[in-house]
Structure formats: C-alpha cells, structure tokens
Amino acid sequence: xxxxxxxxxxxxxxxxxxxxxxxxxxxxxxxxxxxxxxxxxxxxxxxxxxxxxxxxxxxxxxxxxxxxxxxxxxxxxxxxxxxxxxxxxxxxxxxxxxxxxxxxxxxxxxxxxx
Amino acid sequence: xxxxxxxxxxxxxxxxxxxxxxxxxxxxxxxxxxxxxxxxxxxxxxxxxxxxxxxxxxxxxxxxxxxxxxxxxxxxxxxxxxxxxxxxxxxxxxxxxxxxxxxxxxxxxxxxxxx
Numbered sequence: 001x002x003x004x005x006x007x008x009x010x011x012x013x014x015x016x017x018x019x020x021x022x023x024x025x026x027x028x029x030x031x032x033x034x035x036x037x038x039x040x041x042x043x044x045x046x047x048x049x050x051x052x053x054x055x056x057x058x059x060x061x062x063x064x065x066x067x068x069x070x071x072x073x074x075x076x077x078x079x080x081x082x083x084x085x086x087x088x089x090x091x092x093x094x095x096x097x098x099x100x101x102x103x104x105x106x107x108x109x110x111x112x113x114x
Numbered sequence: 115x116x117x118x119x120x121x122x123x124x125x126x127x128x129x130x131x132x133x134x135x136x137x138x139x140x141x142x143x144x145x146x147x148x149x150x151x152x153x154x155x156x157x158x159x160x161x162x163x164x165x166x167x168x169x170x171x172x173x174x175x176x177x178x179x180x181x182x183x184x185x186x187x188x189x190x191x192x193x194x195x196x197x198x199x200x201x202x203x204x205x206x207x208x209x210x211x212x213x214x215x216x217x218x219x220x221x222x223x224x225x226x227x228x229x
Contacts, residue, residue: 040221094217
C-alpha cells in the first residue's frame, strides 16, 4: 500500500520560530510537493522537487524553503513563522510525468502560529 | 498560466439525489484532468482521471468526461450517499513550455449529503 507520511498532524508554534515540516514517501517517487490548503483558496503549491537536491518554486514560495537530501524525504521550512502561515500543509508525491500523473497525499499537518 | 475554476460550495443534497459539480479549466497544450476527494480528517485521494479529449473517467459511481471544446470536466453521480460527504477538488496536470510538470487545483467544493 502506497504511503506518504507527514511527521505531525497538529503543530502549534510561536511567531518568529523556525519550523520544520517533514514528509516521507515509500513509493520511490521522483516528484514531491508541498501545498497549503486554506478555505476558499483550495490547494496552492509552495515548492516542489523533481529529484534529490533539486527544487522549484511553486505559486507561493515566499517565507518558505525546502530541503531534499534523500529521495524519500522532503522537508518544508518556515524560516520565521508568522501568523499568516497558520494553515493546513499537505505533502504529496508522484512518479515522473508520463502523461498520467497521479499524486499521493499525506494526511496533512495543521499548523497554528500564535 | 494554467488554472482551474470550480463550482462554489458548499453543496447540500439529500441522499439519492443527482450530483453535478462543475469544473472548467485553462491550460496550454493537452492537460490531463483529475478529480480528487478529501474525506474528513484525511489527505486527498484520487477519485478519477482522464488523459485525453472525450475520455470518461469513472470510479465509485462518479463520472466525468473530458470536454475539450468546452474546456470542462464536470463531476456527476446519479445517486449520492451519506458516505459521499467530502470536499471535491478538480485538478489538471500539464507540461509547461518551460519547467516541470505539476498539478494545479481548483478551490474545492464541500459536499454534504443528508439522510
């Protein structure tokens, strides 16, 4: 059974803290993604990675960075958390595009910044 | 750039009613189209997909047909159940002129089915 695991379901952090969100997939997928989900805005792509140590900005990368040192792990970093980063964060992975990309999602991390 | 416009929610229906959730898209080239579903407390999972014009995706009684002429991919189900209550996302995947493949999602439609 395919699996994408996010390290935490719920996190509460203080403004200004450095926050790490971790994601691990066991499907040997090349692509990994970080999205944030907000009511009325749907899913917005923050960053994605198509190979180890490779990354590409999504639609809303400001205030975030990522790290992919191993194929199975993709980390999202909030350099200095702010209250407007309170959101649900979803990690996903997929095979290299072959005309039929299906993304597999983790259960999400609900982050509250106070 | 690529975009997906999805029917505003929330949508509330009685059990056994007919469901339509509208989805239209803008994309360069020939995108693949998807419907994802998010049940309460869970991540998204693929519901169905279509990779070329006139293809029909189907799963769990849901259907959607890829209409290139109207750039649409509307989700339908003939008789909904309480267990269909979830948030539904339309999405597309297209190879841009530069850069790498990625999924673009609509805003989601929350569906509630009442017994």
